[in-house]
Amino acid sequence: MKIGLLLLLMAALVQTILRAQSKTYVLVHGGWQGAWCWKKVVPLLEANGNRVVAIDLPGHGDDKTSPAMVTLDDYTKKVVQVANAQTGPVILVGHSMAGVAIAQAAELLGKEKVAKLVFLDAFMPKNGESVFALAAKAEELNKAAGKPAPGPSLSQCLLLADDRMTSVVDPVRVAQLFYHDCSADDVAFAKAHIGPQPMACLGTPVHVTDAQYGAIPKVYILCTQAKDLDKRSIAKHVPIQKMYTLASSHSPFFSMPEKLVAILQAL
Structure with missing residues (x-):
């Protein structure tokens, strides 16, 4: 009887410790994608006792908002x-263009709510900068450093709608651009789900301050084999706590989810 009670108490203590060590991650997808891109990452993080929410931004995934109407x-x-909606502080993880979305959100949420900002091969802005502005600056710096683009630029792979309010990625080029180290099944899955991107969100500058956005610890995860854009200069653009590297395409959530989760879990 005493042994059984002791085991119950020990189990309760373990659960209490695990809850105290668990984190809450809010995963925000990049352009043209949706919450579906995190399908391998979510269960791995949850298996470690964390709370995880992968969201569809307006106009993406299962969200039925017209993409042409969506703004930053x-x-x-x-x-x-x-x-x-989450209890306690959260870790905001933004992939690619979602870097500007989590930056602007962090400005409103503050450091009491956002424990850390994680930029996954993402655009990490200063005040007044947009995705387009950061991309242009990075391309110029890469050229000046003698680092030619590994293939067609992202802008060259876009197909604009007639009203220029949205774009899609050329289906012939999307695998090489985003998923070159991913399995055939993952590429097929991505192609079946990738959708239009609201262009206004890419051209709108953020409005952030040192007191809010600047006060939140930031981590950058650089995908060194990404073919959409070499983001090494972006990773150094804003002060960060630490930079991690993954020898992956722009989509490590498909090609090396375990390594990505190991980094996220260590934060």
Whole structure:
């Protein structure tokens, strides 16, 4: 009887410790994608006792908002809403263009709610910068450093809608651009789910301050084999706590989810 009670008490203590060590991750997908891109990452993080929410930004995935109508403000409101719905502080993880979305959301949420900002091969802005501005700056710096693009640039792979409000990635080039080290099954899955991107979100500058956004610890995960854009200069653009590297394409959530999760879990 005493042994049984002791085991129950020990189990309760272990659960208490695990809850105290668990983290809450809010995963925000990049351009043209959706919450579906995190399908391998979510169960791995949850298996370690964490709480994980992968969201569809407005106009993406299962969200039925018309992409042509979506703005960066809509992105920001969604991230803020989801973060505030979680108990305690959260870690915001933004992939690619979602770097600007989590930056703008962090400005509103503050360091009490956002424990850390994680930029996964993402655009990490200063005040007044947009995805387009950061991409242009990085391309110029890469050229000046004698680092030619490994293939067609992202802009060369886009097919704009007639009204220029949205774009899709050329289906002939998307695998090489985003998923060159991913399995055939993952590429097929991505091609079946990838959708239009609201262009306004890429051209809108963020409005952030040192007191809010600047006060939140930041981590950068650089994908060194990404073919959409070499982001080494972006990774150094804003002060960060630490930079990690993955020898992956722009989509490590497909090609090396265990290594990505190991980094996220160590934060």
